[in-house]
Amino acid sequence: MVRTGAAILAKSKIGIQKELDRQNINGALDLIHMAARMLYVENQCFVDEDLESWLQQIAEKLNPIHQTRFDPDVVLFYDGFGYNNRGLARIYLKALTKVKRVIYVCDERAKDRIPDLLRILSEYTVIFLKEEGHLSRIQEIAAVVEQCSASSLIFYSYPEDVDGEVILNAYRGKRILINLTDDAFWLGSGAIDTCIEFRDLGANISRLYREFGESVSVVKIPMYPIIDREKAFQGFPFPADEKKVVFSGGGLYKTFGQGNLYYRIVDYILSAHEDVIFWYAGEGDSSELDKMIRKYPGRAFHTHERADLYQVLQHCCFYLNTYPLCGGLMMQYAAEAGKVPLTLRFEHDSDGILLNQEELGIVCETFDKMKKEIDLLVTDPDYNETKSGLMRDAVVSEMNFNRAVEKLLIENETGFPIVDSKPDITEFRKMYLDNIKEGEYNRIIAREGGTAGFRLFPVRYMLGEADRITKTIRKKTH
Numbered sequence: 001m002v003r004t005g006a007a008i009l010a011k012s013k014i015g016i017q018k019e020l021d022r023q024n025i026n027g028a029l030d031l032i033h034m035a036a037r038m039l040y041v042e043n044q045c046f047v048d049e050d051l052e053s054w055l056q057q058i059a060e061k062l063n064p065i066h067q068t069r070f071d072p073d074v075v076l077f078y079d080g081f082g083y084n085n086r087g088l089a090r091i092y093l094k095a096l097t098k099v100k101r102v103i104y105v106c107d108e109r110a111k112d113r114i115p116d117l118l119r120i121l122s123e124y125t126v127i128f129l130k131e132e133g134h135l136s137r138i139q140e141i142a143a144v145v146e147q148c149s150a151s152s153l154i155f156y157s158y159p160e161d162v163d164g165e166v167i168l169n170a171y172r173g174k175r176i177l178i179n180l181t182d183d184a185f186w187l188g189s190g191a192i193d194t195c196i197e198f199r200d201l202g203a204n205i206s207r208l209y210r211e212f213g214e215s216v217s218v219v220k221i222p223m224y225p226i227i228d229r230e231k232a233f234q235g236f237p238f239p240a241d242e243k244k245v246v247f248s249g250g251g252l253y254k255t256f257g258q259g260n261l262y263y264r265i266v267d268y269i270l271s272a273h274e275d276v277i278f279w280y281a282g283e284g285d286s287s288e289l290d291k292m293i294r295k296y297p298g299r300a301f302h303t304h305e306r307a308d309l310y311q312v313l314q315h316c317c318f319y320l321n322t323y324p325l326c327g328g329l330m331m332q333y334a335a336e337a338g339k340v341p342l343t344l345r346f347e348h349d350s351d352g353i354l355l356n357q358e359e360l361g362i363v364c365e366t367f368d369k370m371k372k373e374i375d376l377l378v379t380d381p382d383y384n385e386t387k388s389g390l391m392r393d394a395v396v397s398e399m400n401f402n403r404a405v406e407k408l409l410i411e412n413e414t415g416f417p418i419v420d421s422k423p424d425i426t427e428f429r430k431m432y433l434d435n436i437k438e439g440e441y442n443r444i445i446a447r448e449g450g451t452a453g454f455r456l457f458p459v460r461y462m463l464g465e466a467d468r469i470t471k472t473i474r475k476k477t478h
Contacts, residue, residue, distance in 0.1 A: 003433070004441055005042045008457070009035055013050055015456045025058055029134040029162045030450035032187075036160035037444050039185040043432040046209040052190035055162065059169030059191075062135075064142035069149040070173050075409075076103045076150035078141070080157025080164055082110025084117060086329075087180055088198075089156060090226050091398070093120045095405035096154070103148040105129065105141065116226075137163045145171060152176060152409065159186035160448070168192065176408075179206065183349065183428070192216060194412065198223045198328075199352030203418040205425075220416045221404045222355065222396040225332045233311035236279070237303050243277045244378060247316040249305065252284030254325035257431045258346065261367065262323040263288050265344065268371055269320070270296045273378050276317070281305050313337035317384065318377045324431055326350040335391040340377060340384070344370050346431075348423040354394040361387070443467055 012035045019028035032051055039048060075096060079089050096102050097120060104121050106114070108128035118126065125148070131140045141163065145153070152174040157164045159181055168175055168191035176194045179186075182202025189210040195218045197203040206218050236245065246269055255262040266278055270292070278300045280289055292300045306312050310333060313319060319334035321327060324346035331353045334341035343350045343363045350363055357363070364370035376383045404414040445453050446464025454461045 004438065005038055005044070005436075008441060008445075008460075009038060011456060012038075015452060016050075016054055019452055020054065020057070024452070025062070026134050027450065027452035028054065028058065029166075030448065030452045031456070033160050033162045034444060034448040034450075034453055036162070036185070036187050037448050038441065040159040040181075041432070041436060041440060041444065043184050044429050046185055046205060047189045047211045048185075049190075049211070051187060055165045055187065056169050056190060059166045062138060062166065063170065064138055064167070065145050065170045065172070067146050067149065067172060070151040071101075071149045072151045073101050074103060074148055074150040075100045075152045075154055076105060076145060076148055077154045078157060078164055078167075079104065079106040079110075079117075080161045081180075082106045082114060084114045085226055087156075088178055088223055090117060090120065091224060091401060092154070092156070092178060092405065093117060094398070095402040097121065097124060098402060099406045099409065103127065103144070103150060105144055134163055138166050141167050142170070154178065155188070155192070156180070159184065162187065165191055182206070183425075189216075194219060194408070196221055196408070196414075197418075200419045200421065201348050201351045201423055204421050204423055207418075208422060217412060218418070219408060219412070219414045220418050221401065221408070221414050222416060223329075223332070224396050224398060224401055225329055225336060227310045227333070227336055228308075229310065231308050231311060233315060234306065234308045236315070238277065238279075238298075238301050240277060242275070244273070244275055244317040245277050245279055245315065246318060246320055246378075247279050247281070247312060248320040248322065249281040249309075250322055250327040250330050252280075252282055252286060252289065253435075254322035254327060255288065256285070257435050258324045260288060261344070263292060265320065265323070265367070265370065265374075266292050266300070267295070269374055269378075270299055272371075272375070276378060277301070278320075279303070279316075281309075281312070309333055310337050313339050318342050318388075321350065324349065326353070328353045332395050335394040338388050338391055340387050340391065342370070342373060342377065347425065347428045349428065351423075354391075355396060356394065360390050360394060439463070439467055 012031050016028050016031045032054060081087055102124045104126045108130050111128055127144050129140055131137045153171050154176045155168055156178040165187045168188060175192045177188055177192045178196045179202055182197055189212055195206050197220050203218050203220050269276055270278055281303050282305055286302055289302050313334050314337045318340040321341050321343040323344045326343055326349050331341040335354055340362055345363050345365050364373055408414050442460045442464035445457050445460045
């Protein structure tokens with residue numbers, strides 16, 4: 001039996017070619033965007049040669065960039081996300097502005113939500129993109145590229161950014177991609193010269209599965225978290241006198257799957273240790289977490305994310321990582337705060353987040369081993385303190401990160417060697433398929449497919465749109 005996503009993808013590809021035959025590039029890009037989003041959500045492959053080929057064809061047909069001058073002192077940083085603190089934009093901009101003249105390009109809708117990025121860029125050129133349609137947006141970006149004469153384009157964007165990918169295919173300078181989603185599908189494998197990974201896992205996935213040509217170099221630069229160490233601790237949102245607080249957080253979608261094992265871990269912590277309070281800070285589906293809160297009244301809590309995350313972690317017993325998907329940045333925050341980011345292994349998902357991670361003893365291979373580690377961290381203060389002390393040098397320093405970025409621009413290498421391995425991703429892929437709901441396909445078609453998506457999948461489109469309207473009404477009435 002052909003799985004739902006594969007059937008939709010096959011039909012979408014027929015639709016893409018038809019749109020191109022009709023010279024409807026906007027429609028084709030809508031369908032490529034839709035297909036790429038579906039491939040990202042299903043995560044059954046790391047590259048799709050058909051989509052890459054169509055993007056290259058569109059770039060050749062549009063021929064949007066006619067740049068003749070390439071200034072070696074200028075880099076263009078294309079930020080498709082527009083996040084202030086999440087992700088990697090801030091640390092890369094801090095490094096780049098020390099050695100190059102940076103042209104920063106981002107969507108105008110991000111203008112009011114990136115104050116820290118704008119402070120870093122206060123003496124540099126910032127351009128906000130206003131156009132909405134694919135062709136208009138591509139021409140708008142192309143005009144910026146031609147005007148700034150950058151010798152390098154640093155691409156940092158979401159996996160299905162078709163407009164940015166057309167520009168990457170058309171650009172004739174050095175094309176560098178910062179890979180934030182290192183264990184997932186994304187567009188662009190056929191349109192870059194250098195792929196920056198933050199850990200060995202991502203580097204090996206890219207080398208083995210993304211089908212890069214021989215001209216593409218894969219390099220590694222470990223990341224570090226941006227921390228406001230001066231911010232005051234805002235306190236616990238519950239009475240915590242003489243209690244030990246186990247903290248966890250991030251997107252709740254990372255806690256679903258594998259037989260709800262994450263919540264079995266939480267249940268063990270609270271049932272085995274009556275002096276512990278469990279606190280989760282993050283957004284998403286809280287249905288399973290709510291069960292814990294009802295089962296352990298006054299001892300399990302759920303709040304929004306905290307601006308004083310570093311200080312919160314400093315005041316906790318240890319950090320419980322999400323499962324089956326770990327929180328990489330949260331692991332780094334915990335390490336910087338001198339707290340153990342206790343993690344249950346799910347395949348290779350948590351590998352290589354911290355420096356010398358295998359020597360830290362923070363990743364447990366089984367649930368039983370994790371129980372023993374929890375017991376020691378909660379009941380043995382000396383053990384907890386010793387283990388926490390190992391975290392001090394587990395994150396790359398800002399200085400070493402900056403040096404690696406500069407070295408990359410000059411020598412196309414970073415000084416951080418990649419340890420070769422062949423990660424087994426069988427269970428990882430199965431988890432994504434197990435977690436995706438039928439309605440998600442409909443929502444993707446309605447949200448990303450445009451008129452072309454409606455023509456191909458009218459029923460799914462209408463179901464997805466009805467679902468969106470229903471959710472909007474629910475939000476307004478709650």
